[in-house]
Amino acid sequence: MTQRQTQTQTQTQTQTQTQTQTDVIVIGAGPVGLAAAMLLAGRGLVVTVLDKDGAQPGGPDAVGRAWREWHRPGVNQFRQPHVLLPAGAAVLRSSLPNVVAELRELGALSLNILEGAWRLPALGGRRPGDERYDTLTARRPVLEAAFAAAAARTPGVTVRRHIAVSGLLAGAERIPGRPHVVGVTTQDGEEIHAPLVVDAGGRNTPVGALLARLGGPPPVSEQADAGFVYYSRSFRSATGTPPPPAAWPLVHHDGLSSIVLPGDDGTWSLSLVVSSRDRALRALRDPRAWERAVALFPTLAGRTDGEPLTGVQAMGGLHSRSRRTVVEGVPVVTGLLSVGDARAATDPQFGLGLSLGLTHARVLSEVIGAAGTQDPVGLALRFDEATEQTVMPVHQRLRHWDTHRLAEIDALLAGRRYETEDPGWHLGNALDALKLSDPDVLRAMADVACGLAAPEAAFSAPAVSGRAAALMSANGASNGYGTRPGPARAEVLAAVGAVERCFTDSGGTAAAGAAPGTVKVTGTSMTAGQTGFGIDGGHDDGE
Ligand SMILES: Cc1cc2nc3c(=O)[nH]c(=O)nc-3n(C[C@H](O)[C@H](O)[C@H](O)COP(=O)(O)OP(=O)(O)OC[C@H]3O[C@@H](n4cnc5c(N)ncnc54)[C@H](O)[C@@H]3O)c2cc1C
Structure with a gap:
């Protein structure tokens, strides 16, 4: 001191409490x-x-x-699910080692973000330099407890x-x-x-x-003007052994994304992320609907085989x-x-x-x-x-990515394909589609995703940009990914028992056959002009 x-x-101790x-x-x-x-x-x-x-x-x-x-x-x-990515872990290691010590003390999980991908034969396992994807992570309350303990001792x-x-x-x-x-x-x-x-x-x-x-x-x-809604659950392994790490934690499907994150103490979480304008998929807040939806995705197989630590926690307003x-x-x-x-x-x-x-x-x-x-x-x-x-x-x-993704989902809800001239969107999608079949693309994507490099630097290597260009030319230059992995939206809607709405590009929705001015939302109804949507786990309203 x-x-x-x-x-x-x-x-400070001797002054009055008022000033x-x-x-x-x-x-x-x-x-x-x-x-x-x-x-x-x-x-x-x-x-x-x-x-x-x-x-x-x-x-x-x-x-x-x-x-x-x-x-x-x-x-x-x-x-809600949290992971501390390697860029954040690197800040802690270099500038706040006391927080790292507290995290270890509390049982935070040491992992490498590519651990799941190393298991895929096409990717050839671990390479020198992959230690840059090392991190230390835990459930959010545990992360906070480590920061609080370190601060109390500072x-x-x-x-x-x-x-x-x-x-x-x-x-x-x-x-x-x-x-x-x-x-x-x-x-x-x-x-x-x-x-x-x-x-x-x-x-x-x-x-x-x-x-x-x-x-x-x-x-x-x-x-x-729009954002995303999370529908998440956390689990703990009943056997003490959590499922193996996902090959890549975040996958963008047809109209929704899934995220699988490892946690401390044998825990993990699974989130489905939808557009805040997608009223039909608000059905996911029902645990049975959520489970039926999850069961459709091959990448999520086995990810609910554990003791649930939470119900479905919904959080909206994530603008x-x-x-x-x-x-x-x-x-x-x-x-x-x-x-x-x-x-x-x-x-x-x-x-x-x-x-x-x-x-x-x-x-x-x-x-x-x-x-x-x-x-x-x-x-x-x-x-x-x-x-x-x-x-x-x-x-x-x-x-910028959000703007494209939300527009892509809007287009899907309106029953048409998303068209954009932005080459960056198509390049990003092409690399995303390629990353689990090409070790160089994998690392370029991981550098960007982990906050370690800017896309301009990571994607400029010929081995990376060349693969993306080849895929885009095979799919047509304005389509980086062909089709999104996993079930089509119609299958998800059927599984959760939701009704597709005719979506207009102005942002309005109307269920086919619904009374004028009323939008039917899977068992409940709300007036078309109503913007609030009673999310159980908290709605992030901003100021
Ligand atoms: C659903 C969801 C999932 C996320 N997942 C991840 C993830 O996986 N990885 C990741 O890196 N990030 C994730 N994030 C983002 C992460 O939660 C935030 O970036 C992080 O919490 C920001 O920390 P902060 O300290 O700036 O703010 P906060 O953590 O929000 O802390 C703000 C603090 O200010 C206090 N406060 C507010 N008003 C007052 C007041 N008037 N007087 C006194 N105190 C006040 C609050 O009580 C709070 O303690 C996620 C966010 C969301 C919404």
């Missing part, structure tokens, strides 16, 4: 907030992390109790739970007409002051709304969104920086949210290491520039 940290902690001072306030004790706090404390700063939720339950069986009992209403996806970090931030404090402006944040207020009426406030409040951070109350020009906020606080080269606010999902939340299908957030936390720490916190305008500009160069290209790429 530095002398400054010792002094300030002592001051405190620290070097950095972090809003949100999720993985990214805690990672940022630990990295900044490593630079000698005193960091106070505030979270509206409580701590994990104490006592024996920490892992079991974190999974079963930790109440985390602040994170809707808390019991000098200079104080984590205060059950403290909801309800306002931002403004001081003398550093740029005329733009608020300068000098602290926060909490729901209990406490004021906490700091030269820097870091928003790590996640996908539904309140900070956008709190900032609006201070006046000044708004940030640039972007949110996709990609971002908020940028430097507009036309000028910060709209100073003294406040956003990291992780609070800055940009991506489509979770690709499992890159944690990796991007951890990378972003490290970028924040590096920028502060170079620029300090004394010049808030310079800091805002440097952090924005670094964010645009590191995490935002990935966010934009995933968002």
Whole structure:
């Protein structure tokens, strides 16, 4: 602990509960907030992390109790499937080895993302260099427990739970007409002051709304107009041996995607992901319908042979969104920086949210290491520039993919084939279709999927682009994949007992034979204009 940290902690303890001072306030004790706090404390700063939720339950069986009992209403996806991909694991290994140690202590699973693919004879097994796909993963509550334990042992970090931030404090402006944040207020009426406030409040951070109350020009906020809905279940092996790893965890089928993720302690999860505009497949929230659908997919065989740890957990509203606080080269606010999902939340299908957030936390720490916190305008500009160069290209790429995939599903629902002139979409699909038959394509795809390389770099090797070009020319240049693997949508609808709706490209749906203004949704009915859809496991509404 530095002398400054010792002094300030002592001051903090002796001051009244109504006004405190620290070097950095972090809003949100999720993985990214805690990672940022630990990295900044490593630079000698005193960091106070505030979270509206409580701590994990104490006592024996920490892992079991974190999974079963930790109440985390602040994170809707808390019991949804998660994997930490190699890019995130690499950040932990190099910058936060204390988190790695806690993960190991809690029984996190060490695995290589290509383990399943190595079993396929066409791919020729393990190659030198494949260790870059090594990772360490666990169910989300276990991952969080490891971050919390590491933060609790980090000098200079104080984590205060059950403290909801309800306002931002403004001081003398550093740029005329733009608020300068000098602290926060909490729901209990406490004021906490700091030269820097870091928003790590996640996908539904309140900070956008709190900032609006201070006046000044708004940030640039972007949110996709549609997203995806997850229908997930977690299982544990009854024999202690989980099914072998999937050859590739994420498969895009005809109108839905499936994800199989390994977890700690003999657990795994299986998710079906559908478009939020696909009303017919909302039938998947019924466990019997979900099981009948899963049974249709050869790639999912044996993946439900275990003790179910959850029912079907549905989560909707998974739109990609971002908020940028430097507009036309000028910060709209100073003294406040956003990291992780609070800055940009991506489509979770690709499992890159944690990796991007951890990378972003490290970028924040590096920028502060170079620029300090004394010049808030310079800091805002440097952090924005670094964010645009590191995490935002990935966010934009995933968002671009979402736009195509959702349009492809819209076309399917409208009974036509998706047409686009974008060669990148066809190339990506061709490589996706080839990856389990070509070891070079496999690794190019894995580099991109694991967050280790940009597509431009990974796909440029002649062995990779040449194979894709050959497939596209065989299928017709505007069709990268031929047909999607697995059953046709009609078979899935029949299995779940859902009615196909005539889908219009304007986004409306109508069931054949349904009363005007009414859309029948597998046993229940809702009016056509109704947008809410009663998802059991939480609906991520945003602000
Ligand atoms: C269904 C789903 C599946 C996903 N699967 C994966 C995956 O497999 N791999 C992966 O890498 N990523 C995955 N993600 C993304 C991942 O969950 C996020 O990227 C990650 O949680 C971001 O971490 P964060 O710390 O930025 O925010 P969060 O984890 O959301 O944490 C935000 C914190 O802020 C707190 N907070 C909010 N408001 C306040 C307030 N007013 N005062 C105080 N505290 C507040 C909350 O309580 C919470 O603790 C998935 C996401 C979803 C939705």
